[in-house]
Every structure is written in structure tokens, then in C-alpha cells.
Amino acid sequence: MKLAGGGTFPNLTQDTIRNFEIPFPEHRRKIAAILSAYDDLIENNLRRIKILEEMAQNLYREWFVKFRFPGHQHVRFIDSPLGRIPEGWEVKRLDQVALFQNNGTDAGEHLSDHVYMPIDCISKRSLAICEIKSWKEAQSSLHLFDEGDILFGAMRPYFHKVVVAPFKGVTRKTCFVFKSVLPECHAFTALTLFQDSTVSFANSHSKGATIPYAVWPQSMDGMPVVFPSIKLVKRFEDAVGPMIARIGTMFFQNTNLRRTRDLLLPKLISGEVDVSELDIAISEEAIA
Numbered sequence: 355m356k357l358a359g360g361g362t363f364p365n366l367t368q369d370t371i372r373n374f375e376i377p378f379p380e381h382r383r384k385i386a387a388i389l390s391a392y393d394d395l396i397e398n399n400l401r402r403i404k405i406l407e408e409m410a411q412n413l414y415r416e417w418f419v420k421f422r423f424p425g426h427q428h429v430r431f432i433d434s435p436l437g438r439i440p441e442g443w444e445v446k447r448l449d450q451v452a453l454f455q456n457n458g459t460d461a462g463e464h465l466s467d468h469v470y471m472p473i474d475c476i477s478k479r480s481l482a483i484c485e486i487k488s489w490k491e492a493q494s495s496l497h498l499f500d501e502g503d504i505l506f507g508a509m510r511p512y513f514h515k516v517v518v519a520p521f522k523g524v525t526r527k528t529c530f531v532f533k534s535v536l537p538e539c540h541a542f543t544a545l546t547l548f549q550d551s552t553v554s555f556a557n558s559h560s561k562g563a564t565i566p567y568a569v570w571p572q573s574m575d576g577m578p579v580v581f582p583s584i585k586l587v588k589r590f591e592d593a594v595g596p597m598i599a600r601i602g603t604m605f606f607q608n609t610n611l612r613r614t615r616d617l618l619l620p621k622l623i624s625g626e627v628d629v630s631e632l633d634i635a636i637s638e639e640a641i642a
Contacts (some may be wrong), residue, residue: 396611412543418582447579448576452547455533469524530570
């Protein structure tokens with residue numbers, strides 16, 4: 355009441371309240387700094403994932419859409435069903451580039467060494483996975499996939515959910531599962547499926563009014579694709595393949611960081627893990 359102003363009706367002003375000094379124990383500051391360090395590492399990985407995605411997409415567009423690939427100045431262009439394309443390239447069907455997988459399975463203990471990744475675990479317009487679930491949650495309409503397979507969100511395809519799996523697992527039939535026709539075409543196949551044009555084609559050929567589903571046989575499988583020379587595809591694989599692999603690695607890193615942070619938090623708060631004697635640099639951001 356000593357800080358309250360006013361005569362008949364004493365009151366505290368906002369400025370007075372903002373100037374209150376509240377003691378904050380030193381060990382709490384250290385706890386905040388530790389947790390903030392975990393969050394910073396996670397955010398840093400997310401930024402790196404974004405940069406890698408942009409690099410991979412930009413290279414694909416430069417080489418295979420704008421045709422500004424290495425040595426393009428010395429290549430003749432010829433007519434094709436899709437317009438002028440470099441000589442030595444050809445127009446193929448999508449099913450000649452991406453192999454549709456139909457490896458259905460039932461729920462059960464045999465999935466115990468698999469990760470469950472339904473469509474809601476796939477980020478929109480990103481090659482990164484946002485989360486994974488326990489195999490025990492996989493109950494019906496299931497499809498197996500292998501590490502490196504490409505998952506394409508078939509339910510409501512306009513959500514643009516396409517990802518390269520960094521592990522073997524199981525998904526639902528709301529996702530298509532693809533393999534590349536050739537190992538050296540893996541990055542090219544993944545980025546082809548990721549393109550806006552592919553997603554738009556799938557959406558425009560989908561079935562269902564309330565919940566549209568993409569259709570593969572006699573529909574999306576026939577989408578025309580400009581296919582470059584094998585030499586250029588291999589060069590693209592050498593450049594972009596490691597980027598895709600790195601995105602998958604950083605997903606595991608972030609998963610481990612989040613798990614460790616969440617396990618550590620209650621132990622730090624309860625005092626089970628004592629940080630009072632640790633020499634930890636504390637910034638204002640860590641306690642803000």
C-alpha cells in the first residue's frame with residue numbers, strides 16, 4: 355500500500371507495477387539458460403533445413419525448368435509435346451520416373467521396428483518431417499515404406515505434402531509411396547514430385563468432392579515429365595542427394611534435442627539435477 359497513489363481510493367499505476375523488482379534465484383536463471391540453449395539448437399537446425407530445401411529447389415528449377423544447366427549454352431533445343439527442350443532430353447510419363455509402391459500391411463507386432471508416419475506428420479511445402487508416431491498407433495489402411503522412399507500426400511493433395519523418408523516405416527493409404535526408377539535419379543524424382551506443377555496436376559485430377567484424393571492409375575501416372583540426360587541427372591544427384599540426406603539427419607537431431615530437453619526439464623525444476631554450482635553464462639534473453 356505504500357506505493358499506491360490516490361487519496362480516497364488508493365491504487366497502483368501501471369508504471370509503478372512495471373518497476374517492481376522481483377527476485378529471481380540464480381539457479382533459475384541457469385535453468386532458463388540451459389533450456390534456451392536446447393531451443394536455440396533446434397531453431398538453428400530448422401533454419402538450416404529451410405536453406406537446404408531452397409538450395410535444392412532452386413537448383414532443380416534452374417536446370418530442369420529454366421534449362422540453365424551447366425553447358426546449356428552449347429546445347430541445341432528441339433520441339434517436344436511440352437515445348438522446346440534440350441536435345442538429348444525426352445518427355446516421359448511420371449510412372450517411367452517414379453515407381454508406385456503398393457506394399458499393404460495389417461496392424462500388429464510385426465511393425466514394432468517401424469516408425470508410423472501418417473499424412474498429418476508431413477509438413478506442408480517442406481521436405482522435412484514435423485513429427486513421428488509410435489507403430490502402436492498404426493491401425494488400418496496401412497502401407498509400408500523403406501528408407502529413402504518418397505511419400506506424396508494423396509488426400510487433399512493441394513496441401514502439398516511430399517517428403518523423403520529418412521527411415522523405414524508405415525503410413526496410411528492417404529499417402530502414395532514411390533521409389534525412383536533408378537538410384538541415380540532419386541533426387542530428381544523427389545524434386546519432380548515436390549514441384550508445384552506435380553501437386554497441381556494431382557489436385558486437378560483428384561476424385562471426391564468433400565475430401566479430394568489424388569488418383570494414380572490412368573491419371574497421375576500419365577503426367578508428362580521432361581527427363582534430362584542421365585549424365586546431368588547423376589550430376590544433380592551428386593549435388594542434391596547429400597542435401598536431402600542432411601535434412602533427414604537434422605530431423606533426428608531435433609527429435610533427440612526435444613526429447614532430452616523434455617526429460618531434463620522436470621529434473622531441473624525439482625532440483626534432482628543441481629545446476630547451482632555450474633559455471634553457466636547467463637544472458638538476458640535466456641530469462642526473458
